[in-house]
Structures are given as structure tokens and as C-alpha cells.
Amino acid sequence: MSKSNRYDVAVIGAGSAGLQAAQTLGRMHRSTVVISTDRYRNDPTEHMHNFLGHDGAPPAELRVAARKDAQAYADVRFLDVGGAGVTRITGELGAFVLEIDGEQPVRAERVLLATGVRDTLPDVPGIAENFGDLVAHCPFCHGHEYADTRVGILGAAPHVAAMASMVQPIAEDRVVLTHGADLDPTTADQLAALGASVVTEPVAGVRKVGGELLVTLADDTEVTLGGLLVKTEWAQAAPFAEQLGLEMSEMGAIVVDAFGRTSLPGVYAAGDLAQGPGLPMPMASVLVAASAGMMAAAACVQDAALARIA
Template identity: 40%
Template sequence: MTETHSGTYEVAVVGGGAAGLSAALVLGRSRRRTLVVDAGGPRNAPAAHMQGYLTRDGMSPAEFLARGREEIARYGVELVRDRVVDVTGGFALTLAGGATVRARRLVIATGLKDELPAVPGVAERFGRDVLHCPYCHGWEVRDQAFGVLATTPLSVHQALMVSQWSKDVTLFLHTVAESELTDEDRRRLAAAGVAAVPGEVAGLVVEEDRLTGVRLADGTTHPREAVFVAPRAIPRTGLLEKLGAELRETPFGAYPVVDATGLTTVPGVWAVGNAAGFGEQVVNAASAGYRAGATVNGELLMADLDADARV
């Protein structure tokens, strides 16, 4: 993989996950001088496999990204392992390594960070038998005894969703009071056969490197084989904020206002993947990157043609 340290590019892509690499692939194939700045740390790194991506179902996230990096290199896209620490209008990117990179257009694909509940065992088992997305992992743990760790009233929705994959689901209310459950919540939980257990969760029970139960603060243990949890999403919007992009509040944090192509309220700046929203799966992120890459190329082409026409 070619690495760069400074220069001027037509497009700089910040973030080398599925969305960023997909945008870079389209731009490279469009003969645009493109740079990808990748700090590493993809959101799905804890998972051994990614699911639900047609023709890539079951592939490891690491292999997926490695192939993507190989593909963009075929078209002359450069990649630097670094982190963007500052950006100014124009666009000038300052990298942690000290280099300054300039680009005519920016694609921000910095994703988000998952903050897990501070329950012993959760972080250690995350991506294995502590899970967050039934579409990503539900099939692999189907028909097992599920636990759902409630951290907000929205956890009821997660418990109802995972009941599609198992009929043995227990919702551990943890930090959610029973009084916070609405009548509708109770009716739906009952209809789904989901038991709601009050009390704080003290930790997970692990035996021979396998999750076997959930232990409450009162000492009682409930046998479980998989636990679903909803991490708190922390959007990585620092660069977008520096550029003055408008953000919108959502139940999962503040994300940039974008149009159907990912264009933000800042001309020349696109946001894709989890940088633009919480619910983007790998396949969605790749699609968004493709759409943004094609749009950026067309926008640059028309801008150059209009400039030539004025000469």
C-alpha cells in the first residue's frame, strides 16, 4: 500500500472503513487523485465475522478491510495510516504525524465509538457472546437462552426484536426502574414471552471461556448463553463541527444533516456510514460510500467544465 506524507489531492477521504474505502474505490476508478487517511479502530473490530452482506456473509471484518485496501491501491488511491487532528476550510487537513494535506473535496467516514455499560464481563465478551445487533449475530446464537441488559427504556425494543431469534428471552432491567415500563411495553413483552427481571446486574458468569449466566447484585444468577446490550453511541463529529456542519439530535446522538448523497450543509463535504447515522450496517455504509464517491466525481467534473467554459 502506498503511503503519503503531504500533498494536494482532488479528494481526501477521512476514515478507512467500509464507507470510506467504497467512496475511495469509486473515486479511484474515476481517475481522481484520492487520499484515504485511516486511523484504524473500526467499530466492528471485536466481531469475528460480519453477516448479512451478500457474497461476503461470514467474512471477518479484518479480511474485508484488507481486501478493500488492496482494491483501492489498484486504482492509484493512496492511503496513510494517520489521524486527522485539524481541518480548515479550503480544505487543509493536519495529520497527527505533522503533515498537512490539501484537498478540493472531503468525504468524512470517521464512524462512531460504542461505549459499553460498566458491567464486569461485558467489554471482555463483546462481539463473542455479548452482542448488540440481532441482524448481525442473531442467527449464530438462535434458540439459545438470551439476556438483554437494559440501560434505557429503549432496551425494551431490543428485547422484543431479539425474540425473533429465540423464545427464551429475559430482560434484565438493570438501571431501568419497573415504573419506566409503559403499559404498551408490558403488553408487548408478555405477548413475546419476554420475562422482565428487576434489579441491578452485577456481572456476567463465564465458565471455561463461555458465557453461562447473568448475576444480579442480590447474588441471584440467571442461566443465559448470550446477552444483548445497546452500547451508547458516541458520534465522531469533531471534524464536521470544526467545518461548521449542521448537526441534528437523534436518540443516538448528534449527527450531521445530509442529503441523499451524504452531502452535509458545508459545500464540498460529504459524510457517510456511521459518521452520518447510528444504524448503518457494513452493507449500508459501503452503499453510502459508493453514492458519495460517484456524486463527488460528478460534482468535480461539472465544476471544472464550468470553469473551462468561463475562460
């Protein structure tokens, strides 16, 4: 394909999934365009964790290094776009058209979606300001940083008992803040058996004081924590799944096979936006997203090769 505005593969998104996909495609000499914006799910955090060889590194540092690696391959082009970025995808296998805000349309034989998801945080003052630091949603990514402190868990849904059990070896103490909601009897019994305390008073706000998180309750009492785990609500960060009519899971993720293939031939998905076979939900991990990007890129290459000899 010509390298002007026609490509073998268009990768949308330049987080870890998209960047790894670009490197894999570049190494296989597939003409690839990576269409990126400057918005990333892990922007709020200063340090990423649980990533082989990069534990504690800033997320932006990894992206810079990964982009440099991908750009070393002559078949990879980056298109950094402003505004709304890619606004619409139409077409079919071999003839997809990507409309881009302020740019000429891009045409590609295959499309790899790596646009991620967008989080909605609990509506509590101070949570957004401290998210990615003393407030987090993933114990695998941030739990160790709260070691030997009192760790709070916000919510009253059944998952709070599993979370309290998961962080038991890490935390000195655990407190579940139900934010005015009632625990169901089973969850209450589980928390009692775990030795976790429960505070039912609504949370009025949180703020960072030194290296700790001060939680103010509606009755003006205060709880000091080393960290607070919250559940976010997430949704697709881009409208492409709906535009293309892709199969979605009950949780709102794009359904993919083990190689990142979606329900529409020629469209692949990798990263937090996709849910693979046997998984109850997408795995929100930088390392898993990178691995998924590699698998989806490999599927692009393999599928194209098989089509040529069919």
C-alpha cells in the first residue's frame, strides 16, 4: 500500500497496547499508521507498577521509549491529532475509511482499536484530585504503596469484602466506608470474619495531609488513611464499537478472541477496552494491554497472510 494515506493497518490509540502493536507491525514490514491523541487513562498517576522492568516508572516515560522503538521501523508512521481525533470509521475488511478531525481521511485494510476506556470516579470531593496517588482503583497497581497503613475501601457492594481480603497481607488495618449505604448481611459477615471495620457515615470529602489521606465524614469526624481504594465506573473512550456494530460484553467491553479479533472481520481490539475469552472483565493493566497489542498485531499479519494464499 502507498504510505500517503493508505495503510495495511490503522492503529487508533498510542498507549501501551497501540504502541506495542505498532512495533510488532513495523517489524513485520506492514505499513502502519498510529493515530494518537494526548489523552491516556493512567495520566493521573505519577508512577506505574507491576510492569516487568519498569516498576515505578512514570507512564509517560514508558510511552516515550515505546514510541521511539516503534518509530525506528520505516513502515510505521505516527499521526498526532488534536480536537476530536478520529471521529468515524466506516467500511469493511480491505476498505476501511477513518475520518479525522482536521485531517484527510485515512484508508486501511485493517483497523486495530486501542482507544481504552474512560473512568468516572465516585462523586466525593477530593477523590479526583488524589486519584492515582492516595486514591486508587487497583490493588495490584497501588496496594503495595499503602503497606503497613490503614487502608480504606469505599463502597457497600459485595466486592468490598473481596477487596478487604485481598489487601489483608498488605494493610495494617482495613476500614470499609459504605458512604451511607447498607451492607448486605453476607458481606457484613465476611468483613467481620476478616476483622475489617465498617464506617457507615457518608463521606463528605477527602484531602491529602502530608503523606496521608484525611477522610472527613458527614458528622465532621475524621478518619486517617494510608490509601483509599475505590471502584470506578468505566465506559468506552471512543464511539467506534457502536459505529461498527461490534459485539459487546455485559460489562460494556468489546468482545475479542484470544488474538484480539472482534466480531467484525478486519477489526481488532486490544487493551482495557477489550474482553477476551474466559475473562469476567477487561484486565486493567499496562503490561496486559501491551501483550494484547502484540497479539492483535500478530493476528493482523497472520490473517492478511492467510488471505493471500486462500
